[in-house]
Amino acid sequence: MIERFGYGVIRWRYWILLATLVSTALAVVASLSLKFEADYRVFFNEDNPQLLAFEALQDTYAKDDNVVFVLAPRDGRVFTRETLQAVAWLTEEAWQIPYSNRVDSITNFQHTYAEGDDIIVEDLISDAKDLTEADIARIRDIVLREPQLVNNLISPTAHVTGVNVTVQLPDRASDEKTPEIVAFARDLRRTLRADHPDIEVYITGLVPTNNAFLEVSQRDMMVLVPAMFGVILLLLWLLLHFLSGVIATILVIVSSTMIAMGLTGIIGIPLTAVSNIAPVVILTLAIANSVHILTGFRRSLHEKDKYAAIAESLRINLTPVFLVSLTTTIGFLTLNFGEIPPLRDLGNIVAMGVTVAFILSVMFLPALMAIFPAPPPLLATASGVRAMRGLGEFVVRRRTLLMWCTMGVTLTLIAFLPRNELDDEYLKYYDESMDIRIASDFTIENLTGLQRINYSLNAGEEWGICRPEFLHKVARFAAWYREQPEVVHVDSIVDTLKQLNQNMHGDDPAYYHLPERRDLSAQYLLFYEMSLPYGLDLNNQIDMHKSATRLIATVQGLSDNELLALEGRAQRWLRENAPALQTHGVGASMIFANVSYRNLRSLLLGAVIALLVISLILVVASRSVKFGLISMIPNLVPMTMAFGLWGMLVTKVNLGLSGVAIITMGIVVDDTIHFLNKYLHARRKQNLESPDAVRYAFDRAGVALWTTSLTLVAGFLVLTLSSFSLNSSMGIMTAMIIVLALFTDFLLLPPLLMKWDGSRVLKP
Template identity: 45%
Template sequence: MTEISAGAARLETFGVGVLRWRWPIIALTLLFVVFMAAGGQYIKISNDSRIFFSEDNPQLIAFEALEATYTEANTVLIAVAPKPDTQSTSIFTNDALAAVSELTELGWLLPFSTRVDSLTNYSHTWADEDELIVEDLVPVTGELSIQDLARVEDIALNEIQLVNRLVAADGGTTAVLVNFVLPDESGEAVTEISDQVKDIVAAARLAHPELNYYVTGSIITSRAFGDATFDDLATLGPIIIGVILVVMALLLRSITGTIATLLVVLFAAITAMGFAGWTGMILSSGNVGAPTIIMTVAIAHSVHIISTIMLGMRTGLAKREAILESLRVNFFPVFLTTITTAIGFLSMNFSDAPPFHNLGNLVALGIVAAMIFALTFVPALVYILPFRVRPRRTGQAEFFDSLGAFVVRRRTPLLFGMTAIIIGLAAGVPQVELNDNWTKYFDDRYEFRRDTDYIINNLTGVEAFEFSLPAGGEGAINDPEYLARVDEFAEWYRGQPKITHVSAFSDIMKRLNMNMHGDDPAYYRIPEEHDLAAQYLLLYELSLPFGRDLNDQIDVAKSATRMTVVGRDMSAKEQRASADAANQWLKDNMPAEMVTEATGLTMMFAYISKRNIEGMLKGTVIAMAIISLILIVALKSIPIGLLSLVPNFVP
């Protein structure tokens, strides 16, 4: 017996076994799917944006070190602005300031909140002879006079720590910024915080109908990712099922065939998602599309099996013989396609983002499950259910027969034509940029996107670059030379493109120096002596109210300070360029002990696409090498095996 006939005999035996044990196969399949579906109750969906970063991601490590030194950066920013149809276009009115004051007080009541900054509670400093006065910019004493409102406006719009951060330069928008320290399991905390923020904003709209409110921040971003995940699960699944039903009904024109195909893709998706639940896998917006991908890819297996059965029955074979012939013809191609496709998706494990690892693993599992169902459950179901096809009339040509004849007949022009098209399209590959903007991950359906766009256009940016600037020793942040260097770096960054705000410790010290010299603007500069600067800082810290300390800007040992740079509407490419320029400036202009690199959530996202692409390219090369070897061995031909890679590379 030849090798081919031996293989055919084994496939014949397999097919006969499937039909003989059709009822047990269907029963076991249904039991297995029910068991896997039960795992769905344990699926965990995370709305933590940091889930996209692996534990050894250098940007994540740097950011966590920054948060450990200072405070965590988990924020909610609530912007307030007069409605366009109101008389006033300024937020420096009693009504607007009252609304801001109320939001400030409510911000302290939010779960896990540790700090609230706003225009009304800004720690304004001034001198009363030799005494330093630290008080809220807007006192809670009822309505302010026109003169008091003008004074508050003048101070706010000339305060470098407020403009383009908590108040717009034109005075048309202000904001309340709340910071949180989240527990280790932050998912429920994010939901709880965002829900309560929604409630207090809704109440504020009722209390002050003449004002508009806009909400953004890292907490709201995380919630938006979670909401988008649920939306995808709720909308894409039914859509793809509907498309499958329509397409299969039109192509197969068989109720049994359509039902069998639909069940296979559903079973495959359920198997993968059930596995995610049973194994404690965490789903996020980065991998929630797995069921959709599985159903899209897995449909081909069943179509091959069923269409070949229909073809056999049209040529006069009985249903049993047509099923056996379909298994004989399709077993090897379906198996080979499944293995190579699964390897391709498994290559996503080379990505730097853990959600993409899960995405690749789930899709690979779903595709393998679909193959098993297509080779066992589908033949068994078709054999049991009524399955009739319309016999093909003599001389009637199938569409794909005609297509095949056309390709053979026009092979030369098709070869050169397609080659030219491929080369032309490939010429655009070098133009691809590793560039994105995380706010544009969401469309205008999401209130988060609309609110963030307003804040970017009317108040401040949402891209923050963080720098921890070492001073060289304990208490060294009071060294005038160090403060001058920090101030020089801050002024350089203020002149960079798309930078809206820079918060530096040197600004505080310059203001304190001015205050301690009778508020003389000529003394708005760095203190001249270390001891004097230390005295000013101590006096200032002792005067600050609860929750307004400087722990977010200076470390405990007073050996380093934090500088925050805010950019507006910057793409990932622009963010990387800005950070690289800053890193280089520090190397060129600062002593070695002050050289550091930009970090922050913004930098993490700015580099994630670049790191993912680099990892995926490595994975793709390895996957294609493995697939090449499999095809060469399976097809027993090096030329044909290599040629079969073209349809994989070209798309």
């Protein structure tokens, strides 16, 4: 039946060629509808509880979407006339940033003070160019004593300051508007640098971070795809040694990738910094099938003409190529069990690409080879074939030693598995060469943190936030947070009320405490709100009914586990000291911190299902439960060894690595299926004993196995060039697992087969 299929492909070769070219052309057109999503929210399901809680908080108060300008004068002094003029200019111009609705800096900070019987509320600096040295000294003293500013908009040593711009992005339009906002911000930075060359300006915040997702995607496309093509061309020429085979394989993998991306555009799957690497993964995986079929084709040319050799290669390789494609597709599809939409999208896109690559490998590739002139046969004396025969002989002779040594190495590495820790730092997703990473690192080290834990503390009634007992609990909670070593700043309405109470008593420092009566707090707040200019109201701290207030704890460069531990301590404090106020901390950082564990739990279920399905496929393919189970050993061992090695050298497992085990489970089966297929063919068709069947498998499959593994390793190592750490770490781990899989398929699987298969003759 397969032979008839092969001759059918040859017969209809020109129609297959035409259909493939038309499909590819249509896919190119469809791929033009692909869209990128530049928003950290794409990493979470729409029903993610932490995301919903954060969005509810932002609906109640002001949004957290912001652009932060960090100004660092080279002389290390913010409080000079030139620097303050620059801050004032930027504060004014930042209002022109698209969708901005609030700008905060030390110059427009609403300073309150008593003047006779009046309370004055005004910008701290109204005209920077007219400041005297005495004015600057007075302003410096005010700023460095203000808890709302220090470690927020000014460093304690006054060497760095910030301008925070809050933006109100239209719903569902952030992808289009984010680049516009960042471009405007960069124009402001360019102008400021031109006017003040002695001031360095960094841009960070949630909006630039979102925009970096888009920029890293574009950067990766410009770097990874050309690099992958260079690697592919080099490897194909080294492995195949004939031009027509290289051209045919290039056409197969390019068409597979383009059709998959076209289908992605038609379905409407968005591209993100993670799913953006799908073309590179498809290019890598699509090569293996072509190499197996072309290697078999050239071997068959010894005894057959071109058409018969094509049909024979398909007869030998169609089943294992199908099984390999099936298991690889299953591996990537099981990413749908995870909690990370971009990883699910990556799995679905690659699964489509692998499926298309299989179809083109068994139809388009043979059709092309039927049209191209026949290449020279693959010589049995070729160096690769001789090397595989020598390795096969060595494995047969040393099978017991190899089995125990391999198992010993495996057990040693498994011992390091517990050292792995699921942890991440989403602020470090970007390469250190990227502007956003440079700006974020500088901000964290010199000014303030970029991770926030937000609490909406509910008083339970309208104007309830003015109750003294409620305010005292909020003040105690804020004080507790300020005592935590991880916290750099706490923002709370209690600081404003304390300052107003002092102002109302002639600026007497003895009255820097909360008002003692509810009506006083209400009057102070009402007076203060009426005095504030447009855009600087209190809606970022209190809700419209005055029934709840927002407390923000800013932390400095914590990992997910450290962030969760801090929030856990906060929950314990609330439970023990203010149970009526207990609420979970929310924020972008908290969503990332929680999703890792949710994702891992979901992927564990996917891994179990993938393992069962792939095991069943191997059992059916080998027509033996024993061979199916034996063949799973060299597929599970590489993953445990790789993660053991990771535990020994790195220990931190991020979001990208959490899906690697499932992905590679389908990929590494490739070598096992081809080796086992040749082994069982020798046992059942040629009645060879187990050692001779191992020699036959090395002779017939060895070259193809190490060449395809080399290609896969090279392809996934290209991902290490990615500027996005989730992609680069995924590439490193996958390449490591593939190397270890080849190691176990050559050194562990044959000894296991010889030990458990025995010398009896197998039925065909």
